[in-house]
Amino acid sequence: MKILVCISRTPDTTAKIAFTDNNTKFATEGVQWIINPYDEWYALVRAIELKEKDASIGIHLVTIGGAETEPIIRKALALGGDEAFRVNAIEEDPYFIASQIAFVAKEGGYDLILTGKETIDHNGSSIGAMVAELLDMPFISLATKLDIEPTQALVTREIEGGEEEAEISFPLVISCQKGMAEARIPNMRGIMAARTKPLAVKDPQSAEKLTTTKAFVLPPAKSGVKLVPAETPEILIQLLREEAKVI
Amino acid sequence: MSLIIFTEHSEDKIKKSSLEAISYGVALAGKLNIEAIALVVGPTAAPLSELGEYGVKKVVHANDSAIITSDTKSLATIISQAADTHQADVIIFSNTLTAKGVAPRLSVRMKAGLVTGAVALPDLTNEFTVRKTVFSGKAFADVTILSPKKIISLNLNAFEIIKSTGTAEVIPFTTATISSSIKIKKVNRMAGEISLAEADKVVSAGRGLKGPENWGMVEELATLLGAATACSRPVADSNWRPHHEHVGQTGLAIAPDLYIAIGISGAIQHLAGVNRSKTIVVINKDPEAPFFKAADYGIIGDAFEVVPKMIEAIKQLKK
Known part of the structure; x- marks a missing residue:
């Protein structure tokens, strides 16, 4: 059983969002970088939990990015990945990224490919389904539970207004979200071991880019809060009705 | 074309x-x-x-x-x-x-x-x-x-x-038969609730409510307004409310016409999930709560006193 976990590097959830170069680039100064929370807490940690029950499972990691992504790859290895691939390319267009992951996945012959439900920077929610289509595999989005049997996965996923339980034969791609696993932090042994775990750098395969980001825009600032005294909430209700016209 | x-x-x-x-x-x-x-x-x-x-x-x-x-x-x-x-x-x-x-x-x-x-x-x-x-x-x-x-x-x-x-x-439109490799075992749907993602009004509450037993007034306010209910991450993490109600950076991102936040301080991660709401109302007893900076309307006061009065005011309006 081989699992491939897709890992992305994102700014920390508390990072200040600002742009430079005429609003075409994210301002990285002073920004802390983390493993995308959905990739780490749910996809990777669930893979590790499965490996803890069955030591024969191999967990490989794949990241698209430059050398600056290596600290987060090492952290993922410290948590419990066995080996990692970094495709040395700028991560921009989702189709390009998915093509790189699909290529790595094809070479490795994985039973299960896990992604987070989305990255907290691009919010594309696209990579898992694209990889599945490129590899002609089934795709389960927004899984909240995952268990495995010898030939199939048992998955619970969120659907509109509820949830659905399904069985799917391997190989398949799953995007993971809250409910999958509990967050954990790497221990010292893991950190030491991660230093010598294999991290192979691959050149990107040629693939098209179907989109390009031209510029970023910050939302307009709020004009300021209108405070209503605590004794007279009826005035708030009146404002919502007559001024904001929302009730 | x-x-x-x-x-x-x-x-x-x-x-x-x-x-x-x-x-x-x-x-x-x-x-x-x-x-x-x-x-x-x-x-x-x-x-x-x-x-x-x-x-x-x-x-x-x-x-x-x-x-x-x-x-x-x-x-x-x-x-x-x-x-x-x-x-x-x-x-x-x-x-x-x-x-x-x-x-x-x-x-x-x-x-x-x-x-x-x-x-x-x-x-x-x-x-x-x-x-x-x-x-x-x-x-x-x-x-x-x-x-x-x-x-x-x-x-x-x-x-x-x-x-x-x-x-x-x-x-x-007829298509050739499409086989599926996914075997659906069970579907659980929550009937009757207003879908949070689609709702145009949302009433949300946080740790300021002190415990799950105090959600009655939140639900009553939501029902009167025809709103969906939501909550902050700590509330979902403490299992006071179901996880699908969690709005914020790692929960659901929503953009209703009206978002009422009761007892939520407004951490940056929470704001990320709600800041596209057209009108934001914040009720919090802490005047320093960061949420007031992102709000259109606010009341600095105790939710347990303010919310029942809001409910009363809406009932009066509906008479």
């Missing part, structure tokens, strides 16, 4: 988010001077010809009950076949859970550049550039689709429904 809007239904009604997508698709088709077609998949008793009121002249209905609509592969096959039949180069989705599974798949199959989370019509004077949310709602990006075929997945509550008069022609 045409544009197809993937149109979702539930309980024999077309979803509000799909009506937004239809309005968006019709407006875009007008700009591109092509025909807008709604595509409905799976059996439904919803009156499809009435979609003409939202500007589409044609509704293509793949009504084979054997189609497993939760299999992204089957759905992508149907949509791409419909796109071939009607020479559609542009596909519009509402950015629902279903779309998140299907649109990227279709993007690969059609070699069509995809923008998810769009908040406005494309700027056609600047190639084909679509504004979308990034950084979990803390910013927008203008993304240009380079490929001749294009897919846009429109954020919920980001485009106003435009309704006039008209009737659409409903055209049945």
Whole structure:
């Protein structure tokens, strides 16, 4: 059983969002970088939990990015990945990224490919389904539970207004979200071991880019809060009705 | 040439988010001077010809009950076949859970550049550039689709429904049998609740409420307003409320017309999930709560005193 976990590097959830170069680039100064929370807490940690029950499972990691992504790859290895691939390319267009992951996945012959439900920077929610289509595999989005049997996965996923339980034969791609696993932090042994775990750098395969980001825009600032005294909430209700016209 | 809007239904009604997508698709088709077609998949008793009121002249209905609509592969096959039949180069989705599974798949199959989370019509004077949310709602990006075929997945509550008069022609669409490798064992649906993602009003509460037993007034306020209920992350993590109510950076991102936050301090991660709401009301006893900076209206006071008075005021209004 081989699992491939897709890992992305994102700014920390508390990072200040600002742009430079005429609003075409994210301002990285002073920004802390983390493993995308959905990739780490749910996809990777669930893979590790499965490996803890069955030591024969191999967990490989794949990241698209430059050398600056290596600290987060090492952290993922410290948590419990066995080996990692970094495709040395700028991560921009989702189709390009998915093509790189699909290529790595094809070479490795994985039973299960896990992604987070989305990255907290691009919010594309696209990579898992694209990889599945490129590899002609089934795709389960927004899984909240995952268990495995010898030939199939048992998955619970969120659907509109509820949830659905399904069985799917391997190989398949799953995007993971809250409910999958509990967050954990790497221990010292893991950190030491991660230093010598294999991290192979691959050149990107040629693939098209179907989109390009031209510029970023910050939302307009709020004009300021209108405070209503605590004794007279009826005035708030009146404002919502007559001024904001929302009730 | 045409544009197809993937149109979702539930309980024999077309979803509000799909009506937004239809309005968006019709407006875009007008700009591109092509025909807008709604595509409905799976059996439904919803009156499809009435979609003409939202500007589409044609509704293509793949009504084979054997189609497993939760299999992204089957759905992508149907949509791409419909796109071939009607020479559609542009596909519009509402950015629902279903779309998140299907649109990227279709993007690969059609070699069509995809923008998810769009908040406005494309700027056609600047190639084909679509504004979308990034950084979990803390910013927008203008993304240009380079490929001749294009897919846009429109954020919920980001485009106003435009309704006039008209009737659409409903055209049945048959596809070859599509097998699915996904065996569905069980489906649990929560009936009767207003869907949080689609709600135009949301009443949300946080740790300031002290315990799950105090949610009665939140639910009463929500019911009176016809609003959905939501909560902050600590509340969901403590299992005071179900996880699907959690809004914020790692929960659901919503954009209702009205968001009322009770006893939520407004950490940056929470704001990321709600800051596209049109009107934000904050009720908090801490005047320093960061949420007041992001609010339109606020009351500095104890929720246990303020909320019952709000409920009373709304009841008076309704008399």
